[in-house]
Amino acid sequence: MRLILQLLEKYKKNESKCRGCNFCSKIIRCPSPNYCVGCKSCYLGCPYEAIEPELIKPSKTIKIIVDDVSYEIFEGITIKKALELIGFNVTRYPEKDALFAPCETGGCQSCSVLADGVIVPSCHTPVRQGMVIQTQLSENYVPRRIINGFSPHPVGGVGTPWHLKSKRGYIEVACFAAGCNFRCRTCQNFHVTYKSQTRPITPEDAALQLTAFRRRYQVNRMAISGGESTLNRPWLIRFFKKLSLLNPDKQARIHLDTNASILTSDYIDELVAAGMTDIGPDLKAVTLETFLKITCLTDKELAQKYLDTAWNCVKYIADHYYPEKIFMGVGLPYNEIFYPNEERRVEELSNWAERLCKIDPSIQVCILDYRPEFRSSLLKMSYPSPQEMKTVKSLLENVGLKCVTAQTREGHIGPK
Numbered sequence: 001m002r003l004i005l006q007l008l009e010k011y012k013k014n015e016s017k018c019r020g021c022n023f024c025s026k027i028i029r030c031p032s033p034n035y036c037v038g039c040k041s042c043y044l045g046c047p048y049e050a051i052e053p054e055l056i057k058p059s060k061t062i063k064i065i066v067d068d069v070s071y072e073i074f075e076g077i078t079i080k081k082a083l084e085l086i087g088f089n090v091t092r093y094p095e096k097d098a099l100f101a102p103c104e105t106g107g108c109q110s111c112s113v114l115a116d117g118v119i120v121p122s123c124h125t126p127v128r129q130g131m132v133i134q135t136q137l138s139e140n141y142v143p144r145r146i147i148n149g150f151s152p153h154p155v156g157g158v159g160t161p162w163h164l165k166s167k168r169g170y171i172e173v174a175c176f177a178a179g180c181n182f183r184c185r186t187c188q189n190f191h192v193t194y195k196s197q198t199r200p201i202t203p204e205d206a207a208l209q210l211t212a213f214r215r216r217y218q219v220n221r222m223a224i225s226g227g228e229s230t231l232n233r234p235w236l237i238r239f240f241k242k243l244s245l246l247n248p249d250k251q252a253r254i255h256l257d258t259n260a261s262i263l264t265s266d267y268i269d270e271l272v273a274a275g276m277t278d279i280g281p282d283l284k285a286v287t288l289e290t291f292l293k294i295t296c297l298t299d300k301e302l303a304q305k306y307l308d309t310a311w312n313c314v315k316y317i318a319d320h321y322y323p324e325k326i327f328m329g330v331g332l333p334y335n336e337i338f339y340p341n342e343e344r345r346v347e348e349l350s351n352w353a354e355r356l357c358k359i360d361p362s363i364q365v366c367i368l369d370y371r372p373e374f375r376s377s378l379l380k381m382s383y384p385s386p387q388e389m390k391t392v393k394s395l396l397e398n399v400g401l402k403c404v405t406a407q408t409r410e411g412h413i414g415p416k
């Protein structure tokens with residue numbers, strides 16, 4: 001293979017912007033502390049955007065073997081980058097025969113390959129001289145993923161029926177998957193999303209732990225959230241199957257909290273067959289413009305695919321499974337900064353409600369008050385007041401939605 005010289009992106013701290021929060025050393029695991037291999041994890045995860053890219057001219061090359069073919073490649077890069085440079089299809093939307101690498105921060109492990117006999121996330125592992133890489137994993141391969149925060153919850157998520165939220169005590173146990181395919185500046189869970197310090201675990205381990213939490217807290221609902229919980233499909237399917245096996249009683253509910261951006265109909269069918277009973281998809285926007293603003297994605301074509309898939313997911317579940325087989329509650333993130341002015345805010349929210357009404361006006365909606373979090377110190381953003389949330393709720397109801405709830409800093413507001 002002829003190597004075409006190109007500049008490689010590396011990342012380094014801008015000391016004048018660094019606030020010393022240690023997020024990049026305590027939460028993020030740098031896969032190559034001695035020389036940057038450009039994985040981007042610290043760049044994507046620094047809450048103050050103090051890590052900046054710089055372009056470096058590569059000087060040395062090394063030899064690696066990929067799927068039994070030898071290649072000469074630049075040193076000091078990740079396996080994922082090496083695969084891209086030698087022409088592999090590496091994608092952020094699942095495609096047949098492509099390596100799916102949606103989070104790029106070491107959390108989801110969907111991008112795993114076999115390198116020198118060990119399964120590793122390709123986005124988070126440096127190439128080495130003589131490395132032997134297999135991109136196809138065997139059928140017996142046990143997927144792993146970074147999962148954190150096993151805990152009981154008093155309110156659940158957007159896919160939790162609203163009438164349960166008013167009960168006292170815990171109603172759900174949950175765990176949280178690291179890695180997300182969105183880049184929201186207002187990420188409410190960024191400590192989980194960008195976490196790569198802990199060891200990835202098998203779906204069976206996670207199901208055993210969550211079941212133990214269910215028993216300890218005497219609840220029927222078990223949830224997985226994130227980050228984005230759907231990114232590693234084999235992992236999630238095995239997790240739900242194992243949860244179903246461990247919890248065969250009729251009261252057990254298995255709840256998926258998701259941005260729904262890759263939930264195609266075949267994936268949904270597989271989740272239902274594996275035991276999913278409840279789902280809380282976020283429909284972050286109706287227009288691409290607002291979706292880009294919320295998710296901070298820059299690739300418009302990719303973002304449009306994610307947005308279309310999320311709406312199609314809600315329609316598919318409504319047409320095939322809701323409400324008899326699957327309970328579905330939809331989330332709508334809200335903050336006035338997502339809209340350029342008052343007129344557009346009302347227009348977008350009305351269009352969002354109209355589109356959902358056409359699918360089914362009875363679907364439960366939870367408006368989420370997006371508060372200043374993560375990179376919000378760089379935005380002029382304030383916490384929506386309970387009154388503002390009530391106004392948005394009325395707006396959606398006036399269009400025809402029948403079950404609108406709102407999360408506010410003073411607690412949840414029920415439908416009526």
Ligand code: SF4
Nearest residue numbers: 018019021022024046
């Ligand atoms: S995460 Fe960002 S702000 Fe925090 S210590 Fe690292 S570089 Fe500095």
Ligand code: SF4
Nearest residue numbers: 030036037039040042
């Ligand atoms: S975390 Fe990744 S991008 Fe950041 S310094 Fe380490 S190798 Fe470079």
Ligand code: FES
Nearest residue numbers: 103104106109123
């Ligand atoms: S894309 Fe590599 S771990 Fe998620």
